Amino acid sequence: MAVYHAFHCGKKNQSFRMENENNRSLYEANLVKFKLFSACDYEFVNRNTSAVSQHKVGKTKTVSNGVGGMSMSTTSSFDLDGKNCLTVLEEKGYSLKFHLKLDLLHPEFALLDGSGNQVAVYKMNVTGEREEDVFAIGNKQNNTVITTDCDDLEAIFLGAFILSRVDFSLYVA
Helix, strand or coil, X not given: CEEEEEEEECHHHCEEEEECCCCCEEEEEEEEECCCCCCEEEEEEECCCCXXXXXXXXXXXXXXXXXXXXXXXXXXXXXXXCEEHHHHHHHCCEEEEEEEECCCCCEEEEEEECCCCEEEEEEEEXXXXXXXXXXXXXXXXXXXXEEECCCCHHHHHHHHXXXXXXXXXXXXX
8 A cells, every 4th residue: 555645835835746655756736837817837747757748727716605604615626727627537537535534624535436446545634744845834744645556646646636726624514
């Protein structure tokens, strides 16, 4: 079972990286050009194969509903190359599902394949040692810890990237 960790890094923490347990970079989403009102240009890099792909990553849109001062997110997503990020993941044969709530700050999500089999588990907001290019206060950073037997690094990374950008409070209430 492989264990990876993923985290925000780079220019104002807008880039995202996934590393193995030896801190070797496996996959990255590097911000190329920030745009305030439209989709930003990203470069996704598979460090194992040196494959590079260009993507447009839109702004996260979250819809909240509430009563009496209480509000909760009901949907949250962003566009990836003009398509809903969750649709892009589904087209690759995967989906995300709430897996386990240990506490409100560290929920877990499962990546499921087309047959409904769990292929990876993402534990959110795990404190780890701060990397050199991570903007943080102090010497700690928040990571997503991924446990998997799956060899599809692109899908594993895409799941972590999506979870890092959406509001998942609707799952933990």
